[in-house]
Amino acid sequence: MALAIALVITLGAALGGGLLAARGVRMNVAEWSVGGRRFGTVLFWFLLVGETFTTFALLGASQGVFSGGAPGFYVLGTVVLFAAVGYWITPRIWEAGKRHNLLTMGDYFTLRFASPWLGRIMALFGIVALLLYTRVQLTGLGLILGSLFGFDVSPTIYMISGAMLVAVFVLVGGIRSAAFVAVVKDVLLVIALLVVALGGAQAAGVGSVVEVFAGVAAKYPAAATLPGIGGSTSTNLWWWMSFLALTPATFAMPHQFQVAFSAKDVPTIRRNQIIQPLYSLFYVAIIYIAYAAMLVLPRLSNQDANQSLLIFVHQHFPPAVIGLLAGAGILVATVPTAVLIVAATGLFARNVLGGAVRHWGESMLVVRLGVVVFTVLAVLLSISRSEQLVTIMTSMYSAIGQLAPAVVLSLTWRRVTAAAMTAGIVAGGLIVAVPVLGHLALAPFPLGTVVGIPALVINLFVVLAVVPFSKPPAAEAVRVGMPDAAPSRTTADLDMSVRAPVIPPG
Amino acid sequence: MDSTPPRRPPRRRWHWLLLVVPFVWCIAATPLVNRVGLVFGAWPFLLVWATAGVVVGTGCLAAVYLIDRRNGDLDRT
Secondary structure, three states, rough: OOOHHHHHHHHHHHHHHHHHHHHHOOOHHHHHHHHHHHHHHHHHHHHHHHHHHOHHHHHHHEEEEEEHHHHHHHHHHHHHHHHHHHHHHHHHHHHHHHOOOHHHOOHHHHHHHHHHHHHHHHHHHHHHHHHHHHHHHHHHHHHHHHHHHOOOOHHHHHHHHHHHHHHHHHHHHHHHHHHHHHHHHHHHHHHHHHHHHOHHHHHOOOOOOHHHHHHHHHHHHHHOOOOOOOOOOOHHHHHHHHHHHHHHHHOOOHHHHHHHHHHHOHHHHHHHHHHHHHHHHHHHHHHHHHHHHHHHHOOOOHHHHHHHHHHHHHOOOOHHHHHHHHHHHHHHHHHHHHHHHHHHHHHHHHHHHHHHHHHHOOHHHHHHHHHHHHHHHHHHHHHHOOOHHHHHHHHHHHHHHHHEEEHHHHOOOOOOOHHHHHHHHHHHHHHOHHHHHHHHOOOOOOOOOOHHHHHHHHHEEEHHHHHHHHOOOHHHHHHHHOOOOOOOOOOOOOOOOOOOOOOOOO | OOOOOOOOOOOHHHHHHHHHHHHHHHOOOEEEEEEOOOOOOEHHHHHHHHHHHHHHHHHHHHHHHHHHHHHHOOOOO
């Protein structure tokens, strides 16, 4: 029963969304990767929401609350902080994309510094980060279905089927498919969570919402404040503050460029920065469900706590609800994966291959092959081994956060150079990636601070140190990121679109 | 084609300082908020505060948006 409901929901949404998205649109690379820059408020909103609320919402977010109480509340801060930064930065990225026909983050860096090699390095780094993120989604999908259905099948089966579903609707409609399926996904997710939350108190064996909170307060007095139940330095105040301070740095994820470029105009983007955080209020439902689960489930290891919400639903709710949540869960994993695959493929085709043979960056055949390759890579990466989701997310946040100074400086400082930024990213990236360096860099900071913070500081220092010794980019390159940087426009405006070989359709 | 009139220095957008509010609310205020513990019986104050932060932050974004719209600055990046 649960399985049937989930299947109907997923296949219906994926096929319906995929077909609707491709209807009446002639596919080319721009259409496929940024939806022809035509998304209005509604579609853009769903696409953004689709990217913000991933499997992490169902797993990591509830795990944080279930395991520790208060430390998990941080999720409520993430979206609003992201939006406050995005109000300024996303329109500027969008504008660069609109003026110069950019389709990827690699395109942006290539033009902004008149430096294809920088575009290529950014693209390769971005692809690695995207694959890692894809792995989080697919691993999450395996966990979600594994614990909701409780069948005795390997999560690998779920991951492979999920990945195939993604590949199909991405091949059909690219980012438009993702946006269309996201509409179903986010409506369903809210309905599923509300249904579970409404039944939460009863399932926890108490009478009301108030009693759920009272029950937890009595059972776990430490849950109300940081560092939470069994608190350690990894969930203390410094952790909370440094982790949240880093969240806006996720706008440096390559797929954020993709999403930004798909918007129709600047007001569309800005309106969305208002609506996004409001939608994040649904984390309150997840926190509440985690609280209810704390009353009836035993303490779980951090690993198993990822599934606390799902185990709770599996044990205490009827098959119809389980099926609804499973259906939403599949889409919650597949929609972001779709966008990640689109972004990774775009980076690869345009900035890695396209640097060598330019018209490959405009070829749908290359793009379609890319989708297949990246989907297979993502699956292989996911089935290799499994770690705790939050840990992966945190280290990735930190690593990708090292691109953030490059993005911000490229929009604000005309003197910054490709060499300086690369040096900074390498320095920051090493500190995040190599534990010994990380410990060393963290030494002057209070215990609990996320390693991304000292890495960012060092990253910036390295940039400042290298800038005076490197050649500044040409004025027209600077204007890609800073249109007001020079008094008048030159005749040679930069453009990423290919003019020479026209590839016949089909 | 260089006959564009000399540009006036663009209006300062002081109201954008409102965008700092979410950072103060969600990050800088936490040490104080975390001291409170439970309010009205069983509600963790940090949870109440974080939830209010979403509403307040959205309000700030909406205010910035409306002021920008009134000034005709919505397209200005």
